[in-house]
Amino acid sequence: MQLVGMERAGTASVLTARGSGLVTCRQCTRVWPMATEICGRCGTKLRSRDDLSMQKVWAWWLTGVIAYVPANLYPMLETRALFDTQDSTIVGGAVDLLLHGAPVVALVILIASVLIPVGKFLAIAYLAVTVGRRAQTRNADRHKLFEFVEFIGRWSMIDVFVVAILSSLVQLSSLATIKPGPASLAFAISVIATMISAQSFDSRMIWDTGFPPKAPQA
Amino acid sequence: MTHTPPPAPTRPARRSIWERFSFVWIIPIASLLIAFGAAAQVWLDRGPLIEIAFEDASGVRAGDTELRYKDVAVGAVEDVRFSDGLDQVIVAVRLSKEIAPFVDEDANFWVIRPEVTTQGISGLDTVLSGVFIEGNWDNLASGMVATHDGLAAAPVLRAGQEGIGIRLRAGDGVSLVEGTPILFKGLVVGRVGIPTLDASASAAEANAIVFAPYDKLISSATRFWDTSGFTFSIGAAGATLDFSSMAALLSGGVTFDTIVSGGKAVSDGDQFEIFTTESAARASLFSAGEGELLNLTVIFDENVSGLAPGAPVELDGLRIGEVATLTGLVDAERFGDEAVRLLATIAIGPARLGLNSDDPDAPLQFFVDRVADGLRARLASASILTGGLKIELVTIEGVARAALDVVAEPYPVLPTTQSDISDVSASAEGVFQRINDLPVEQLIASAIGFLDTATALAADEDLRRLPDEALALLGDARGLVTSDETQALPAQFSTLLQELTAASADMRAVVASVREADAVARLLGAIDAAQVAMGSLEASVEGVPGLVEQLDAVAQKANALPVDDLVAQLSETAVSLEAFLTADGTKNLPASLSSALGEMEAALAELREGGAVTNVNRALQSAGDAAEALEQATGSLPDLVARLNALVRNANAAVAGYDSRSDFGRSAREALREIERAADAVASLARALERRPNSVILGR
Numbered sequence: 001m002q003l004v005g006m007e008r009a010g011t012a013s014v015l016t017a018r019g020s021g022l023v024t025c026r027q028c029t030r031v032w033p034m035a036t037e038i039c040g041r042c043g044t045k046l047r048s049r050d051d052l053s054m055q056k057v058w059a060w061w062l063t064g065v066i067a068y069v070p071a072n073l074y075p076m077l078e079t080r081a082l083f084d085t086q087d088s089t090i091v092g093g094a095v096d097l098l099l100h101g102a103p104v105v106a107l108v109i110l111i112a113s114v115l116i117p118v119g120k121f122l123a124i125a126y127l128a129v130t131v132g133r134r135a136q137t138r139n140a141d142r143h144k145l146f147e148f149v150e151f152i153g154r155w156s157m158i159d160v161f162v163v164a165i166l167s168s169l170v171q172l173s174s175l176a177t178i179k180p181g182p183a184s185l186a187f188a189i190s191v192i193a194t195m196i197s198a199q200s201f202d203s204r205m206i207w208d209t210g211f212p213p214k215a216p217q218a
Numbered sequence: 219m220t221h222t223p224p225p226a227p228t229r230p231a232r233r234s235i236w237e238r239f240s241f242v243w244i245i246p247i248a249s250l251l252i253a254f255g256a257a258a259q260v261w262l263d264r265g266p267l268i269e270i271a272f273e274d275a276s277g278v279r280a281g282d283t284e285l286r287y288k289d290v291a292v293g294a295v296e297d298v299r300f301s302d303g304l305d306q307v308i309v310a311v312r313l314s315k316e317i318a319p320f321v322d323e324d325a326n327f328w329v330i331r332p333e334v335t336t337q338g339i340s341g342l343d344t345v346l347s348g349v350f351i352e353g354n355w356d357n358l359a360s361g362m363v364a365t366h367d368g369l370a371a372a373p374v375l376r377a378g379q380e381g382i383g384i385r386l387r388a389g390d391g392v393s394l395v396e397g398t399p400i401l402f403k404g405l406v407v408g409r410v411g412i413p414t415l416d417a418s419a420s421a422a423e424a425n426a427i428v429f430a431p432y433d434k435l436i437s438s439a440t441r442f443w444d445t446s447g448f449t450f451s452i453g454a455a456g457a458t459l460d461f462s463s464m465a466a467l468l469s470g471g472v473t474f475d476t477i478v479s480g481g482k483a484v485s486d487g488d489q490f491e492i493f494t495t496e497s498a499a500r501a502s503l504f505s506a507g508e509g510e511l512l513n514l515t516v517i518f519d520e521n522v523s524g525l526a527p528g529a530p531v532e533l534d535g536l537r538i539g540e541v542a543t544l545t546g547l548v549d550a551e552r553f554g555d556e557a558v559r560l561l562a563t564i565a566i567g568p569a570r571l572g573l574n575s576d577d578p579d580a581p582l583q584f585f586v587d588r589v590a591d592g593l594r595a596r597l598a599s600a601s602i603l604t605g606g607l608k609i610e611l612v613t614i615e616g617v618a619r620a621a622l623d624v625v626a627e628p629y630p631v632l633p634t635t636q637s638d639i640s641d642v643s644a645s646a647e648g649v650f651q652r653i654n655d656l657p658v659e660q661l662i663a664s665a666i667g668f669l670d671t672a673t674a675l676a677a678d679e680d681l682r683r684l685p686d687e688a689l690a691l692l693g694d695a696r697g698l699v700t701s702d703e704t705q706a707l708p709a710q711f712s713t714l715l716q717e718l719t720a721a722s723a724d725m726r727a728v729v730a731s732v733r734e735a736d737a738v739a740r741l742l743g744a745i746d747a748a749q750v751a752m753g754s755l756e757a758s759v760e761g762v763p764g765l766v767e768q769l770d771a772v773a774q775k776a777n778a779l780p781v782d783d784l785v786a787q788l789s790e791t792a793v794s795l796e797a798f799l800t801a802d803g804t805k806n807l808p809a810s811l812s813s814a815l816g817e818m819e820a821a822l823a824e825l826r827e828g829g830a831v832t833n834v835n836r837a838l839q840s841a842g843d844a845a846e847a848l849e850q851a852t853g854s855l856p857d858l859v860a861r862l863n864a865l866v867r868n869a870n871a872a873v874a875g876y877d878s879r880s881d882f883g884r885s886a887r888e889a890l891r892e893i894e895r896a897a898d899a900v901a902s903l904a905r906a907l908e909r910r911p912n913s914v915i916l917g918r
Contacts, residue, residue, distance in 0.1 A: 055240035062246035066253055193245070200242070 016207050023048045053202035057128050060197030065121060067190035075181035077163060089183060090114065090159070113159045113187070116152060120194050123149045124201065131205045142206050146198070153195040160188045265313040267296065270327045270351070272368035275307035277331060277349035284350045285311045285327075292317040292353070309368070311351065319359035321366075326354045328369040335397060371396065371412065380430035383486045386410060386472065387423050391494040392444045393470070394422045401445065401473040407432035410472060423489075426472075436474070438482040441499035442492045446470030475499075511539070511565040512581045513629040514622075516595045516609060517547060518560040520637060524607040525597060531564045533611040539566035541609060563629060564595075564609060582622075582630065588613070589622040594635035610638070696864055700893075723817050793892075863897060 017024050022031045023046045025039040032039065032046060039046055075087035088096060090113045098106040123145055130142065163184045170178040277283070278298055285293035297310035313321060330352045332341045344350060354373065388394045400408030408428035416423050428436055450459050472492055493499035531539040547561040568581035585593070592613045600608040612635070620633035675681060 052238075052240040052242075056242040059240060059242040059244075059246050063249050066246060066249045070253070189249075 016204070018048045018204070018208065049205060049208070050202040053200055053205065054128055054131065056200035057124065057197050060193045060200055061121065061124050061128070064117075064190045064193035064197060067186045067193060068117060068121070069186075071183045071187035071190050074183040074186065076159070076183040076187070077166070078179040078181050079176070080179070081176045087181060090187075109159075112156075116156055117190065117194065120149055120152065120156065120198070124194070124197055127201060127206070131201075131208075139206050143203060146201060146203050146206070149198050153191075153198055156191040156194065157188065160184055160191065263315060265293065265315040265318045266362055266364070268311050268313055268321060268362070268364050268366060270309045270311060270366045270368045271301060271306040272309060272327075272329065273306060273370055275309055275329065275368075277344075278307075278309055278329060278351065279348070282348060283309075285313070285353050286330075286350050287317065287353045287355070291350075295351070309351070313362075318362045320355050320357065321353070321362050322355060322358070322360040323363050324356055325363070325366060326369055326373050327351055327366055328372050330372075373411075380433075381408065381427045382430075382433035382436060382484065384426050384428065384436065384484065385423055385487060385489045386426045386442060386492050387416070387421050387489055388413070388444070388492040389421050389494075392422075392492045393446065394424045394492070395470055396424070398446070398470045398472055400426060400428060400442075401471045402432060402435060402475075405432075407435070435476060436484050437476055438484060438488075440474050440476045440484075440490065441502060442472055442474040442490050443496050443499035444471075444492055444494055445473045445496075512568055512585075513542065514564050514566060514585070515626060515629045515631045516562045516564060516634055517631060518562065518595075518597055518634055518637070519557070520560070520597070524599075525560065525562065525609070526606070529600065529606065529608050531566060531609045531611065533571070534613075538571055538611075539564055541565075562609065564632075582624070585630070585632065586622045586624065589620065589633060592617045593632075594620075595632045596635045597637035599638070719817055 017031060018034075021034045023034050023036060024031050025042060025044050025046055027044045028039065028042040030039060030041045034048060036046055038044070072090055074089065076090050076093065077088050079086045079088070090109065094106045094109045094113075097103075097109065127142060127146055127149075163180045166178045167180050170176055272278075275298060278295055280295050280298050283295040284291040285295070293311045293313040295309055296312045297308075299308050299310075300306070301308050328351070329349055330341045330344055331349050332345045333339070341349075351368075352372065386394065394410060394413035396410065396412045398410040399406040400410065408426055411425040411427070413422045413424035415421075451457070474490075475496075491502070493502060525541060525544060527541050527544055529541040530537045531541065541562050542565040543563045545561050547559045548556060549559075550556050553559065566581070568584075571581065571584065588611075592615060593611055594614055594617060596610050596612060597607050598610040600606040611632075614635055617635060622633070623631035
């Protein structure tokens with residue numbers, strides 16, 4: 001209790017299950033001794049920490065970043081109206097909208113397609129870099145950040161959905177057609193990779209700061 | 219109590235590398251590989267960049283405009299910028315890799331735009347798709363050249379297309395238009411390129427291509443002429459309307475023909491003249507190789523219009539040259555007067571004379587000799603329609619000696635002789651001159667005077683009164699009938715009849731004597747005499763119109779009398795007429811006639827008794843003739859009656875004009891009625907005589 005009180009004071013680390021020589025089942029939350037491999041209640045394989053979590057995070061994160069480059073360089077939409085073909089990238093389209101007097105829509109597109117993905121990259125990278133270290137921010141705030149990244153991940157596909165809906169709706173043969181550009185695929189891949197990256201993050205590691213695993217008592 | 223958890227199992231110190239590294243790393247590595255692979259693929263597949271300099275790159279857009287070869291896209295414009303001097307547009311085109319080696323030095327590039335010309339509409343597809351750059355190169359891969367100069371328009375001869383390139387030169391009257399088809403017997407066998415002015419700016423020149431295999435048609439004897447538009451000319455040969463086809467009329471065209479065989483083969487770049495007309499082109503064929511022209515001066519004393527530069531110079535009907543220049547000449551010192559003379563410089567092609575010798579003086583010597591033989595220049599009519607003149611060189615026998623003035627400047631002077639322009643135009647001129655000389659003005663003045671007089675005459679009051687006077691004359695004539703002498707006529711008639719009665723009595727005596735002595739001839743003679751008497755009676759009746767004329771003056775006078783007097787006279791006349799009708803003589807007339815007829819009947823009875831029936835018949839024949847004569851005499855009685863009637867009507871009308879209540883009117887009407895009655899009596903008499911003329915004879 002005292003330790004917990006110290007953690008609440010915000011300066012020291014909290015007592016974790018791992019720190020107490022225990023391992024939790026993530027399915028049924030039953031706590032078992034550290035050496036237990038299979039949950040005696042629900043049969044789930046028990047692991048105190050996912051050792052390869054950070055590798056997965058970085059691998060998916062890198063994939064997301066790689067995919068995000070063509071997603072911004074190639075056109076997201078190919079709009080063909082009568083005789084004019086217009087290819088617009090994400091940022092280019094937003095700038096066009098801004099210049100044509102639709103700043104709100106431009107802002108929405110910029111937030112959904114640029115700010116959120118880039119913020120996710122930065123957030124995951126920050127979490128991954130600072131995990132296991134005594135960071136400036138409190139562990140609780142980092143956990144909140146992680147939860148926010150996970151929450152926002154499902155909305156990141158909104159661009160892809162808009163493209164998919166538009167291209168299936170606007171098919172007026174020769175008059176006007178909208179086709180998804182190569183960027184839409186890359187953007188989808190980027191979003192998926194980022195989501196997997198966030199899910200791969202073992203959030204328990206946030207709390208491991210400063211508390212090496214307690215050595216088994218001799 | 220306290221439940222101590224079992225100690226956590228310790229992990230082995232080192233795990234295998236597969237355990238320490240997540241397989242997930244494959245994904246970013248794979249994606250990187252894919253990305254790099256794709257980039258490398260694109261990079262490797264990317265063709266070289268060439269730069270094409272255009273004067274004008276309207277419609278060319280970076281990233282949009284394609285480069286096409288045979289209408290297949292083989293590249294795309296990547297960049298459009300200006301050259302350093304801003305005088306050209308540099309278009310950077312990314313070529314496709316496999317086509318690049320063919321884009322060598324000979325490659326041509328031009329921009330295809332929609333065009334509407336007289337040759338048709340082209341590049342219509344670019345209206346929708348935007349312009350594109352068309353490239354053209356041969357099929358030999360001889361290394362890529364990175365910089366090119368673009369053409370302003372499509373080249374005439376596409377690479378790979380065979381043909382011969384010639385240079386066409388158009389003087390005045392021929393318009394060279396880019397893209398004009400070169401036609402041969404209606405087929406398009408070539409095209410004219412972009413025309414430019416030659417160095418001296420005196421003619422337009424254009425490169426032109428005649429495609430294979432038609433290039434074989436071109437030889438040095440080929441002549442080109444313009445078939446665009448139409449030519450209408452009135453010249454020495456009459457009126458000519460010349461156009462090749464409606465299509466050529468609209469779009470223009472150049473055609474050619476190799477008129478004679480034996481021309482030399484031509485090579486690329488040979489120059490040909492475009493003539494305005496086919497005839498000029500054909501004519502030029504014979505002027506080819508004329509060699510140096512021989513210029514001569516001819517001075518004509520008469521300055522006759524109709525001679526123009528270009529007019530033919532003929533020697534014995536053969537055209538050997540043309541008039542080069544014309545000018546007037548006043549040279550009092552040389553000719554002794556101030557008259558303007560016609561100085562013509564004629565250019566003679568010695569080749570046309572067959573003087574093809576190498577001696578340059580030969581043509582001149584030819585003319586020196588011929589002039590010594592009497593060769594003279596004279597003006598002659600070339601066309602009777604246009605009055606165009608030509609210069610004829612004719613040999614005149616026995617002409618005064620003259621020589622070709624070889625030393626004259628600038629050209630030798632050829633002596634002249636009397637012109638031969640006595641043609642239709644000159645005659646027509648004479649006719650017109652004579653018409654001009656006619657005193658038309660005087661004639662018209664006289665005619666106008668005559669018409670004025672006639673108008674005045676027609677307007678004359680006297681003339682207008684003429685019809686009135688004619689009417690008056692008729693009235694006078696009618697008045698005549700009422701005259702005393704006419705009234706006396708029946709009395710005379712009665713007297714005549716009495717005499718006839720007497721004559722019948724005599725005749726009876728004669729018949730009696732005939733009866734004694736069978737002198738039928740005498741009877742006949744007597745009847746003849748009676749006939750003559752009848753004739754004279756007829757003549758006397760015929761003489762009435764003469765009498766009428768004589769009485770005209772009297773009637774006029776009577777007409778001039780006051781109306782009262784006239785009416786009084788009329789009344790008197792009526793009274794006297796009545797008196798006449800009631801006179802014994804008139805009353806006795808039938809009696810006398812009856813007695814005369816009775817006498818005649820007695821005579822006839824005696825004749826009957828005499829038994830000479832044939833004689834009687836003949837006598838009757840004579841009597842018939844006499845009756846006929848009488849009939850004719852009575853025939854004029856109806857006229858008399860008609861006139862009397864008319865008179866009565868007139869008089870009636872005249873009387874009606876007066877107040878019917880006056881005494882005069884009443885008496886006049888009575889008089890008129892009397893006259894009417896008299897007329898009726900005469901009419902009945904006449905009708906009786908008409909009906910039965912023999913009643914005169916027979917007394918019935």
